[in-house]
Amino acid sequence: MLYSELVGKTNKTAKQFESINATLLQKGGYIRPLMSGVYSYLTLGLLVLRKIEQIVREEMSAVGGQEILMPVLHPKENWEATGRWDTMDCLFKIKGSGGADMALGPTHEEIVTPLVQAYVLSYHDLPRAVFQIQTKFRNEARSKSGLLRGREFLMKDMYSFHSDEADLDQYYAKVEKAYEKIWNRLGLGDKTLKTYASGGAFSKFSHEYQTLSENGEDIIFICKKCNVAVNKEIFGEQNACLQCGNKDLLEKKAIEVGNIFKLKTRFSESFQFTYVDRGQSKKSVYMGCYGIGISRLMGVLVELFNDGKAIYWPKEVAPFDIHLIGLNQEDDTVCGNASALYNKLRAEGKSVLFDDRVNISAGEKFADADLIGIPTRLIISKRTGPEPERKEIKFSL
Amino acid sequence: MLYSELVGKTNKTAKQFESINATLLQKGGYIRPLMSGVYSYLTLGLLVLRKIEQIVREEMSAVGGQEILMPVLHPKENWEATGRWDTMDCLFKIKGSGGADMALGPTHEEIVTPLVQAYVLSYHDLPRAVFQIQTKFRNEARSKSGLLRGREFLMKDMYSFHSDEADLDQYYAKVEKAYEKIWNRLGLGDKTLKTYASGGAFSKFSHEYQTLSENGEDIIFICKKCNVAVNKEIFGEQNACLQCGNKDLLEKKAIEVGNIFKLKTRFSESFQFTYVDRGQSKKSVYMGCYGIGISRLMGVLVELFNDGKAIYWPKEVAPFDIHLIGLNQEDDTVCGNASALYNKLRAEGKSVLFDDRVNISAGEKFADADLIGIPTRLIISKRTGPEPERKEIKFSL
Numbered sequence: 001m002l003y004s005e006l007v008g009k010t011n012k013t014a015k016q017f018e019s020i021n022a023t024l025l026q027k028g029g030y031i032r033p034l035m036s037g038v039y040s041y042l043t044l045g046l047l048v049l050r051k052i053e054q055i056v057r058e059e060m061s062a063v064g065g066q067e068i069l070m071p072v073l074h075p076k077e078n079w080e081a082t083g084r085w086d087t088m089d090c091l092f093k094i095k096g097s098g099g100a101d102m103a104l105g106p107t108h109e110e111i112v113t114p115l116v117q118a119y120v121l122s123y124h125d126l127p128r129a130v131f132q133i134q135t136k137f138r139n140e141a142r143s144k145s146g147l148l149r150g151r152e153f154l155m156k157d158m159y160s161f162h163s164d165e166a167d168l169d170q171y172y173a174k175v176e177k178a179y180e181k182i183w184n185r186l187g188l189g190d191k192t193l194k195t196y197a198s199g200g201a202f203s204k205f206s207h208e209y210q211t212l213s214e215n216g217e218d219i220i221f222i223c224k225k226c227n228v229a230v231n232k233e234i235f236g237e238q239n240a241c242l243q244c245g246n247k248d249l250l251e252k253k254a255i256e257v258g259n260i261f262k263l264k265t266r267f268s269e270s271f272q273f274t275y276v277d278r279g280q281s282k283k284s285v286y287m288g289c290y291g292i293g294i295s296r297l298m299g300v301l302v303e304l305f306n307d308g309k310a311i312y313w314p315k316e317v318a319p320f321d322i323h324l325i326g327l328n329q330e331d332d333t334v335c336g337n338a339s340a341l342y343n344k345l346r347a348e349g350k351s352v353l354f355d356d357r358v359n360i361s362a363g364e365k366f367a368d369a370d371l372i373g374i375p376t377r378l379i380i381s382k383r384t385g386p387e388p389e390r391k392e393i394k395f396s397l
Numbered sequence: 398m399l400y401s402e403l404v405g406k407t408n409k410t411a412k413q414f415e416s417i418n419a420t421l422l423q424k425g426g427y428i429r430p431l432m433s434g435v436y437s438y439l440t441l442g443l444l445v446l447r448k449i450e451q452i453v454r455e456e457m458s459a460v461g462g463q464e465i466l467m468p469v470l471h472p473k474e475n476w477e478a479t480g481r482w483d484t485m486d487c488l489f490k491i492k493g494s495g496g497a498d499m500a501l502g503p504t505h506e507e508i509v510t511p512l513v514q515a516y517v518l519s520y521h522d523l524p525r526a527v528f529q530i531q532t533k534f535r536n537e538a539r540s541k542s543g544l545l546r547g548r549e550f551l552m553k554d555m556y557s558f559h560s561d562e563a564d565l566d567q568y569y570a571k572v573e574k575a576y577e578k579i580w581n582r583l584g585l586g587d588k589t590l591k592t593y594a595s596g597g598a599f600s601k602f603s604h605e606y607q608t609l610s611e612n613g614e615d616i617i618f619i620c621k622k623c624n625v626a627v628n629k630e631i632f633g634e635q636n637a638c639l640q641c642g643n644k645d646l647l648e649k650k651a652i653e654v655g656n657i658f659k660l661k662t663r664f665s666e667s668f669q670f671t672y673v674d675r676g677q678s679k680k681s682v683y684m685g686c687y688g689i690g691i692s693r694l695m696g697v698l699v700e701l702f703n704d705g706k707a708i709y710w711p712k713e714v715a716p717f718d719i720h721l722i723g724l725n726q727e728d729d730t731v732c733g734n735a736s737a738l739y740n741k742l743r744a745e746g747k748s749v750l751f752d753d754r755v756n757i758s759a760g761e762k763f764a765d766a767d768l769i770g771i772p773t774r775l776i777i778s779k780r781t782g783p784e785p786e787r788k789e790i791k792f793s794l
Contacts, residue, residue, distance in 0.1 A: 007463050007527050009516050034468050041466040066404050069438040071431050073549050094491045097538045119406050130404050141494045152470050
């Protein structure tokens with residue numbers, strides 16, 4: 001990609017927003033707000049989003065998740081069946097033609113349960129897991145945290161279906177491992193803790209994955225022995241590590257990047273979703289659900305990998321493999337060397353952002369490269385000749 | 398993928414819907430309706446959708462389109478700026494928290510114009526083209542044509558930005574060629590005609606791409622000399638071929654699969670989107686827009702490639718490269734041979750749907766394979782030994 005042709009340029013003078021991710025992603029030309037909590041992803045931004053998406057997709061597929069795609073528009077009846085039409089927080093409601101009430105999906109238990117029900121008749125058809133990477137909606141009153149809390153956002157939501165609780169437990173443990181792989185691949189492994197949280201009506205606890213960040217909205221208490229945490233929301237009752245009982249806990253701010261939840265029969269019962277077991281009797285299906293905020297993760301990566309002025313993308317999610325910077329591109333030899341290298345790298349299968357602009361100072365080009373934050377930079381200048389100078393930008397959490 | 402584990406099985410007794418695409422896609426386990434005009438894509442369905450998407454993406458990238466992603470939620474102000482808040486057909490309107498009026502995007506001129514405006518200052522920044530593959534909404538009163546007309550549907554919409562009309566014309570011609578490549582890659586080339594249609598307020602004509610189908614909602618008149626058509630909606634005024642004046646035209650039903658439109662300065666003027674030209678004066682930006690119905694194309698492919706009972710996917714969009722059918726899978730030798738072949742094919746990089754079910758008759762397995770419609774089938778049975786019998790299912794339009 002030629003920087004000269006890129007849609008979504010850096011903007012050094014962009015204003016400061018309340019959150020560092022909103023500020024830096026806009027300075028870098030990654031996103032642009034349309035209204036509070038609603039963003040467009042520009043060329044660079046979509047590349048990062050798709051890379052995060054792909055990592056999550058691979059790990060969900062590796063644990064047998066099948067990718068599907070469910071709708072945004074949900075009929076009221078499905079939400080009434082579970083009793084959540086009136087109780088769901090921030091549910092966007094809309095009238096269809098003819099006056100039909102609908103919701104914009106903030107989550108998909110109401111849709112996935114009857115969907116999978118149609119194809120699961122007996123124990124032969126279990127277990128199953130389906131996931132989607134899909135745009136979700138929450139009618140938030142306030143959303144000023146950039147990509148951390150949107151009114152429209154991209155989620156991965158997986159749902160699993162089991163013949164009994166033991167099978168659910170086993171799969172739940174498998175997904176826990178898949179989630180750990182995802183945090184590691186994103187470079188967030190050391191900062192992301194499995195955290196006990198409220199289990200809602202049907203489980204004692206659910207689990208969140210919380211990434212430590214001074215700008216987090218959640219407060220967690222970390223057990224240094226077990227390296228798990230407890231969310232403050234349940235800490236009143238549980239002022240000790242829930243795994244070892246240790247009471248010497250560290251209080252930290254964090255951002256929830258994922259959650260996993262044993263729904264058990266909460267939703268299958270709402271839809272009378274049963275299967276025929278080996279003994280020919282009808283049993284309720286056990287369900288689990290597993291969320292990851294894809295667009296939120298993009299925001300979290302910026303919150304963690306920045307120095308206040310610039311983004312430092314982990315290699316796995318950088319929008320391009322290489323940022324090739326041609327200095328003095330107005331010089332024919334430099335321009336020729338840089339273009340030849342650009343073509344060679346692409347022929348080798350590398351993705352390259354090539355700053356091919358002429359009459360732009362070295363200082364400005366380097367400042368833009370900092371704002372964009374691709375870690376591997378190759379520089380061609382009058383001094384280098386055809387062999388580029390290589391810079392690997394490192395950032396330690 | 399093991400058929401035994403697939404979510405979304407064939408359903409031979411599924412009811413007949415008003416449209417053949419809705420019926421066959423549900424019998425094949427591809428989609429499932431949630432409500433009128435709103436569908437879930439099951440495992441097989443999403444694979445087909447993604448393949449269509451990828452073909453379109455590649456051809457849009459080949460003409461310099463940069464992929465971005467714009468929101469579903471649009472603020473009322475943007476639609477007021479263009480005067481379309483009250484005039485746009487089937488616009489879904491919704492209230493956000495605090496009472497703010499918003500729309501669910503049916504198209505994105507109102508969003509892309511000010512978005513690109515932020516990054517285009519002078520003639521150096523032109524031309525540009527951006528596209529997205531994104532879920533769109535129309536509050537249709539009636540939507541009974543399966544994937545042909547949805548209330549929620551997947552579109553590719555590209556928008557181009559130019560310094561003058563000549564540059565727009567040049568790019569428009571380039572996109573015409575890209576569109577032809579897409580129809581050819583999808584196997585629809587022979588059946589899809591460039592069709593003159595209404596140009597709305599600011600152009601004399603726009604162009605649609607119409608695929609001939611007895612179930613189409615549009616009527617077009619085809620010039621056999623030029624192989625272009627005229628949409629009936631403008632035929633009253635233009636009862637001749639618009640390219641050669643020929644009056645011997647053929648009337649046919651067709652489905653609109655794409656449209657291209659010279660917007661000229663219709664939207665740039667609404668947003669005062671100007672650039673500074675070489676002579677330092679301010680000029681309005683010229684725009685074009687280019688749509689393709691991705692989910693509609695999936696429906697169109699079924700409308701064309703079926704024999705009334707089964708789907709015949711073109712290879713380019715079939716959900717898997719190969720349908721491997723193990724007959725008598727309950728026999729250890731057959732099961733071993735089929736599994737070995739399954740692993741070998743996947744190791745070679747082929748995607749394979751493997752019918753591994755035991756105690757299912759050959760007749761039933763073949764009937765399911767017909768419903769699913771993958772053209773390349775390999776059969777392992779007691780008779781074949783480890784070398785499969787190969788069937789290539791052909792369907793001529």
